[in-house]
Amino acid sequence: MAKTRTPPEFILERDDYKCIRCLVCVRVCSYGANFYDEKENRVYTENSKCVGCHFCEAVCPTEAITVKRNKFDIKPSAHWTSEELFDVIKQAETGGILLTSMGNDKPQFNYFDRLVLNASQVTNPSIDPLREPMEIRTYLGKKDAYLEIFEENESQVILKTEVSQQLKLEIPVMFSAMSYGSISLNAIKSLARAAETMGTFFNTGEGGLHKDLKRFGKNMIVQCASGRFGVDIDYLNSGAAVEIKIGQGAKPGIGGHLPGEKVTEAISETRMIPVGTDAISPAPHHDIYSIEDLRQLIFAIKEATRYKKPVGVKIAAVHNVAAIASGIVRAGADFVTIDGIRGGTGATPKITRDHVGIPIEFAIAVVDQRLREEGIRHMASVVVAGGIRKSADVVKAIALGADAVYIGTTALVSLGCHLCQRCYLGKCNWGIATQDPKLVKRLNPEIGARRASNLLKAWTLEIKEILGGMGINAIESLRGNREVLRGVGLNERELQILGIKAAGEAW
Amino acid sequence: MVRIDAGGLHYKVLNEKIWEAVDSGEKEIVLDNVCGQRYIGAGIKSRDIKIEINGVPGNDLGAFMDGPTIIVNSNCQDGTGNTMNDGKIIINGDCGDILGFSMRGGQIYVKGNAGYRVGIHMKSYKDNFPVLVIGGFVRDFLGEYMAGGILIVLGLEKDRDGKVIGNFVKTGMHGGEIFIRGEIEERQIGEKTEDLLATEEDLLRIEPYVKEYCELFKYDYAEIMNEKFYKLKPLTHRPYGRLYAY
Numbered sequence: 001m002a003k004t005r006t007p008p009e010f011i012l013e014r015d016d017y018k019c020i021r022c023l024v025c026v027r028v029c030s031y032g033a034n035f036y037d038e039k040e041n042r043v044y045t046e047n048s049k050c051v052g053c054h055f056c057e058a059v060c061p062t063e064a065i066t067v068k069r070n071k072f073d074i075k076p077s078a079h080w081t082s083e084e085l086f087d088v089i090k091q092a093e094t095g096g097i098l099l100t101s102m103g104n105d106k107p108q109f110n111y112f113d114r115l116v117l118n119a120s121q122v123t124n125p126s127i128d129p130l131r132e133p134m135e136i137r138t139y140l141g142k143k144d145a146y147l148e149i150f151e152e153n154e155s156q157v158i159l160k161t162e163v164s165q166q167l168k169l170e171i172p173v174m175f176s177a178m179s180y181g182s183i184s185l186n187a188i189k190s191l192a193r194a195a196e197t198m199g200t201f202f203n204t205g206e207g208g209l210h211k212d213l214k215r216f217g218k219n220m221i222v223q224c225a226s227g228r229f230g231v232d233i234d235y236l237n238s239g240a241a242v243e244i245k246i247g248q249g250a251k252p253g254i255g256g257h258l259p260g261e262k263v264t265e266a267i268s269e270t271r272m273i274p275v276g277t278d279a280i281s282p283a284p285h286h287d288i289y290s291i292e293d294l295r296q297l298i299f300a301i302k303e304a305t306r307y308k309k310p311v312g313v314k315i316a317a318v319h320n321v322a323a324i325a326s327g328i329v330r331a332g333a334d335f336v337t338i339d340g341i342r343g344g345t346g347a348t349p350k351i352t353r354d355h356v357g358i359p360i361e362f363a364i365a366v367v368d369q370r371l372r373e374e375g376i377r378h379m380a381s382v383v384v385a386g387g388i389r390k391s392a393d394v395v396k397a398i399a400l401g402a403d404a405v406y407i408g409t410t411a412l413v414s415l416g417c418h419l420c421q422r423c424y425l426g427k428c429n430w431g432i433a434t435q436d437p438k439l440v441k442r443l444n445p446e447i448g449a450r451r452a453s454n455l456l457k458a459w460t461l462e463i464k465e466i467l468g469g470m471g472i473n474a475i476e477s478l479r480g481n482r483e484v485l486r487g488v489g490l491n492e493r494e495l496q497i498l499g500i501k502a503a504g505e506a507w
Numbered sequence: 508m509v510r511i512d513a514g515g516l517h518y519k520v521l522n523e524k525i526w527e528a529v530d531s532g533e534k535e536i537v538l539d540n541v542c543g544q545r546y547i548g549a550g551i552k553s554r555d556i557k558i559e560i561n562g563v564p565g566n567d568l569g570a571f572m573d574g575p576t577i578i579v580n581s582n583c584q585d586g587t588g589n590t591m592n593d594g595k596i597i598i599n600g601d602c603g604d605i606l607g608f609s610m611r612g613g614q615i616y617v618k619g620n621a622g623y624r625v626g627i628h629m630k631s632y633k634d635n636f637p638v639l640v641i642g643g644f645v646r647d648f649l650g651e652y653m654a655g656g657i658l659i660v661l662g663l664e665k666d667r668d669g670k671v672i673g674n675f676v677k678t679g680m681h682g683g684e685i686f687i688r689g690e691i692e693e694r695q696i697g698e699k700t701e702d703l704l705a706t707e708e709d710l711l712r713i714e715p716y717v718k719e720y721c722e723l724f725k726y727d728y729a730e731i732m733n734e735k736f737y738k739l740k741p742l743t744h745r746p747y748g749r750l751y752a753y
């Protein structure tokens with residue numbers, strides 16, 4: 001039987017009139033898609049090799065290149081899209097699990113865009129953030145239910161209550177866990193510096209700590225996952241907080257593994273495993289089969305770090321997320337991180353990414369509701385992730401009940417990522433999801449840091465603008481304030497779960 | 508030397524006392540009346556500290572520990588040596604489940620038997636090389652996901668069915684070596700046993716550890732070695748190599 005040829009996903013069009021044969025595009029493409037025919041003195045492209053990362057398009061000095069999606073028209077069918085067709089062909093040829101990267105790209109999981117915000121008109125004045133102070137600083141950690149004062153005189157108050165450790169965020173946006181291995185050191189350095197400049201945090205992910213990142217400890221959250229890669233006592237003490245990773249939105253319920261060929265000398269050093277071996281993170285932590293076991297690990301880390309670090313727990317948003325979050329809070333976590341179905345990743349089976357978990361919007365609503373009902377909302381902060389693309393999403397997430405958000409994909413986009421979803425190949429032309437020194441060099445950490453900081457600066461302005469418009473001058477007053485939200489095009493049940501009214505309904 | 512009476516103390520209080528002793532430069536700490544307190548020795552980083560425990564310590568003994576020696580004069584509970592980096596734990600009795608979980612270095616000697624999932628995801632790196640020696644028998648899932656180091660089961664005591672290891676041994680194992688003294692069956696380890704007998708050379712590698720076990724717990728080395736040993740290795744270092752469509 002003839003082997004089925006899957007048509008190229010992208011077509012690279014080169015304007016031969018504009019092309020000056022500088023061969024930059026030939027040199028830069030890590031997938032080897034562009035080539036030069038000396039005899040003809042022409043530059044060609046093997047379209048089937050193009051992943052659509054648009055790097056050559058960006059560096060071509062004469063704008064001769066346009067990368068377009070190949071409209072491969074199969075007989076129109078609502079049931080059989082070309083994606084479905086090609087997936088079947090690929091599996092028929094390889095017999096393997098389909099891999100993909102980044103977050104879920106299907107339209108049906110986005111609810112932020114179906115929420116609208118309120119603004120002041122006549123009856124309550126709005127606030128101009130340029131004239132009046134606006135508070136968006138956020139503290140993550142356990143808030144004590146009451147404070148006992150030891151001594152109070154004119155000059156000072158001494159607290160008897162030992163206040164829990166807090167993380168201070170100048171903007172309620174942090175960079176989510178991305179390990180050295182899944183992304184390049186320059187990408188992490190960019191985010192680390194941006195976190196430092198902007199007074200927020202980046203997260204090491206589960207790959208251990210590169211020595212160059214140690215100096216960013218004050219702005220770093222270190223992760224401890226089931227593989228315990230690079231986890232020792234120095235690592236746990238090196239950041240401002242520790243996050244136990246149970247799951248992530250792009251692959252709930254399954255573990256992860258970094259294939260041996262990606263475990264280079266430098267990666268092996270941070271993960272503390274020999275070069276070339278598979279780094280396997282089993283699906284569960286083998287010391288955690290229950291909430292009680294989770295509590296044991298939380299306190300093992302607290303004991304080992306002498307109660308100096310807040311300890312968080314990250315889970316994927318799944319059907320029973322509210323009850324699980326409640327268990328996590330009761331287990332003693334200082335913050336709970338919840339990652340929704342749109343959360344990104346360096347590599348995941350497509351079936352899991354696209355079909356497992358729930359949208360983060362519902363998860364925030366039900367977790368916040370549940371913790372409030374149980375009277376334990378103050379005992380831990382709620383950090384959410386998975387699909388936050390813009391400041392409006394941040395505002396909506398906080399209004400639904402989150403304390404802060406994590407951004408991963410969006411942070412990478414600020415560094416140059418064009419969402420080709422091929423991180424798992426490790427050949428990222430933008431120098432992000434790769435360990436190839438030639439490619440990594442393309443991302444200058446200083447420029448990267450500036451771009452990521454710019455993004456957060458812009459969001460700071462926008463968040464203040466939108467708060468002012470609602471007549472709110474502190475992000476505290478937005479948290480869990482679902483009255484500022486209305487739903488458009490949502491059914492009654494969805495509105496009910498989100499705890500919001502439909503657009504057009506007044507107070 | 509300092510003695511701490513652990514009787515009736517919450518683990519947080521007890522461990523803080525241990526930290527205080529460590530901070531004040533104590534090298535030898537003896538704990539009396541220990542009864543289930545967790546996390547003893549957790550996170551302590553120093554090679555020359557010795558902690559002796561009278562009574563039964565609780566879960567996660569020596570978790571994230573980096574260097575100290577802990578001597579337990581009785582039995583131990585679950586999670587001993589969890590993600591331990593370096594140091595030594597000597598247990599003069601039996602031990603619970605997930606002994607040596609994710610351990611990256613150091614040595615653990617158990618005089619008696621151990622529970623389920625022993626040595627799970629142990630790994631080695633450069634100078635860090637974990638060694639686990641269990642004198643008696645162990646339960647199911649020995650060496651699951653094991654990625655490095657050496658695991659030795661001496662089988663000096665056998666379980667009710669006369670076995671020294673349980674079932675589902677070395678599932679997902681992708682590094683390291685497991686040595687078992689005594690009889691094993693194909694169905695316990697998922698492969699034929701004939702070719703798995705340890706060679707002279709192999710036994711030379713475990714000699715220092717078995718000798719140390721004998722010294723610690725007063726056994727005769729020659730007698731112990733006068734029995735066959737099996738050596739289990741991973742079937743592949745890349746268990747996930749052929750799973751995906753690229």
Ligand code: SF4
Pocket residue numbers: 014018019020021022023024025026043059060061062063064065
């Ligand atoms: S980079 Fe642009 S100008 Fe240079 S060879 Fe390629 S298409 Fe031509």
Ligand code: SF4
Pocket residue numbers: 053101102412416417418419420421422423424427428429430432433
């Ligand atoms: S990080 Fe690189 S490989 Fe991954 S989606 Fe973005 S551009 Fe593609």
